[in-house]
Amino acid sequence: MFRRPETLIEPFAPFPEGEMPPTTVGRFAWHYLRPIRFWLLVLLGLSLTVGMLESGLYLLIGWFVNILATSSPDRILAEHGMALAAVAVLVLAVRPVLHTAHEYVSNQIVVPQSTTMIRWRTHLYTLGHSLSYFQGDFAGRLANRITQTGPAIREIAVTILDTLVYVAVFALAALGLFSSISLWLALPMLAWIAAYLALLRYFVPRAQERSLANADARSVMVGRVVDSYTNILTVKLFARGEEERSSVREALARWMAAFLDLMRLITGVTGVLSVMNSALLAATAGLSLLLWSRGQMTSGDAAAGLALVMRILAMSGWVMQTVRGIFENIGVVQESMATIARPHGLVDRPDARPLVVRAGEIRFENVSFNYGREAGILEDLNLTIRPGEKVGLVGPSGAGKTTITSLLLRLHDVESGRILIDGQDIAAVTQDSLRRQIGVVTQDTSLLHRSIRENIAYGRPGASEAEIEEAARLAHADAFIRDLEDHKGRRGYDAQVGERGVKLSGGQRQRIAIARVILKNAPILILDEATSALDSEVEAAIQDALTSLMEGKTVLAIAHRLSTIAALDRLVVLQAGRVVEEGSHAELLARGGLYARLWRRQSGGFLGEVDQVAAE
Template structure:
């Protein structure tokens, strides 16, 4: 039975994730559509439960009248079937309705509903552009996804519960009291007016403070997660006091919203208590007066007082449910600002899969600048390329060289379509990458970056990322080729997992930079993509390991189109062609010996290297480490 109701909702629907709409109701409906029939069924059952409770109070009033006027000898003969019906309602009907309500609420909806929201939101957030995550705290984004999914469930379920209870329960109470004595409806009507007035005053204020609190909570979480993610830097600079102050500032802002909310809570509780006390006094006084005038029976008085006591209890619940409803609405509206964003880089509606048969890359009239296009950062704009042209032949190995900020890594990011161009196009085997799916594009490109981040999973999972079908033999071959086997076999995590099964920690913090980079190289070896991008791929390796891996990298390059970026010119001097970029323009191109013979920028960089790295002075020029600087 439990399993049947738990399986009525699939919290992990397939299909391409859609961009959630930005309107509050459309946004909620977007995440609620699969559970909507069950929500309606739950509301209908809740209405039946409420009606049964009101009917029970009606029976209790009749029972008082029966007991007051009936003779003991003929009581069961006259009222036996009515008592049996009352007993069936209480002992059988109400528990069965409650069971069905609980199964729908707890088994079908309560767990599946927010998980459905998390799944849809998470899949959508994975499609967001690189620029989006460069502007956001990872902790803040995850907090929004988790909070918003729960808030959607609470908003919808509270709203439906409130509608059912108010319509069925309050309408039933008014009907019963009106049938017994119309004057009993007067204090109830006055109470309703006062109740609406209290909600009119307090609920919007609670909504505003709840929105502020949701944002402050997300900011506080983001700062704390940022500290934990960069714990090595914090300890390296021995600046925990500054981190404490940074987190405390966010915590204090959060506590301001908490204090505002609690002050409203105290005022609300006092107002509601006074209103409920007036309701009880008004109904009791009216009932006694009606009894004195012989206008109502004792049973009607009993029903009226019982309903008032029930309404007193429910009024506290309803008001806090309404306050909670608007608190959750505030959380949802805050989440909309983060989740309901269209990704800056989208596949074209008719996008097809990329097919790479040769590996030719053509850059035609590239125009790009950070902060200058849709979806780019909104801060200071910076033009990187303005009409760049470059053709890389199939199987050609090209090295990109230039000072920091020249545009080398940006070029690699544009090839992978992490950003969209503002002009021009990039072609792979004659196919414009703007017209192919991003997944197929990146599947055909293997890349090793300077700053290698690993997933907090096993070494094997990290190696298989991008090559899920790789065999164990393939994995071990790639590990040996990257000279990573020497340390992987010695890895042990806190749970005793060893070797390839050991987990590497968040972003791979349990490994050194060189070890992470060797795993990244092994991962690209395993992927075996036809286009290879190496962005400072060996920068974190010592010379001995680099020399050992270099042979494998050259073997990996065979038959592939290669773009290699390096400040250490000795690592790329043997490539087929070197392209020197300066300020977003190609200033030189040729083989190593040809560029040295030209005695241009490349020759100057080659001469002025120290230890294989480019040195830059504070004015952006190249420092000659073998001669005194001009200011010395």
């Protein structure tokens, strides 16, 4: 009864993931609601039907009062039995069926699935943004906006199609009844509707503005809290707990001020609405009494009219809050839209093809890049890395080493020139296929808040348990993994590592990252300070694993500890974004240039080696 209809909307149905959402609220909402437009029309039809039925029941109250007033007890069934039976069927059978059908479509088909669908699609589009997009915002704030967009868009649609349509039917039914009796009786209702619309016109834009400010203040507060939690180790190491509490308190105070500003508006409007409602009730009752006394209105009509007015008055405050809720949700959508509906910074070309790596040659041809600054980070870089060659990038901080690896991974697009892998321009291949062919171990290792097994298998989904454990052994991680136990008692490869891997030491995180790359076994390998978090003993063991890993691969390595890359085939020395020296470790030392000066600045333990190399 429930499960089959719940599958009528498929939240995860395929769709064009790279299509940018529109940048106006209505079109942005419709962009995500369009796949369920049929069920929204069904919901609208049911809302109209239920509204007409409910307002009709109030008219039936007037009819019922009239037949009680005009019929004798012994004749009422004979004269009105069939009509009363039909009303009984309407109340006992038709009404429950319609209400259940309305709730069924709303609760089982539209609401959960549409919320999930919108969250899924906004998440996928956001995931397609470039690295710089995520570096420029709080992760918590981005997650909050993705999470709140689904319910906000859904509530706007369902409230307009459901609640407001339902109320409009009641107002039209009351106007129809009063007009059929006397235009004078319809005047209070017309005046009330006009005043109500004027009040909405005053209320809505102000509520929208204040709701947007409230939503923005809430997001800032959530971002501050998440930022504190994410960097809790830094907070404690620098004893900055008081400053973090003060920062969150300040954000909470701003949110409360924005919320109070919105509540003041609501309280004032509610007071005005209460006066309007009382005036409508008094005017309708007084005119009904006058018309009844002149014989122009039956007691049943008066009863039905007053019942309708009471129902409308009861709904008026609810409608005002509902309209406020609509515009509060519009504020949420506007806030989310400003974050989500941006063009992707890095996109695949329409004719992009998968990268095919046959040998692994890498060529940088006249590559320039400056992160949008005036001074270039890289200027006309020309560099060729032969298939299977192990190349180390050396140079002072800011020389462009990490920028080269970022451009090779296409985390940024070059501003001029091109990068080729086996003769294929990486700008003309799909980003996913490019990154699948490159294994990366970075200095700042970040693990997912999942099990050790899932983190290692991230390098090759579908890998067997034996392959995962073998990769861990090669990375000298298997021993410590088997001793791990998390707070829920999960042990070994099932243990969770915490957010960004905070439950592990830096060296342990690095070994898990190396195991992940070993398992990936990509033909091109980037090592960016790959052993920086390891002690000397573990580093020596890991170097053996890395030596095996590098066999048959094209390798690009960065290390500030020059001893870790001295044995590579070739070292490329960079300064201010240009190649200033190339050669082997021994050749560069003998040349006595920038590399030799950098080498001599290393710790004293290496100086003897310098003298030995010079003597050779």
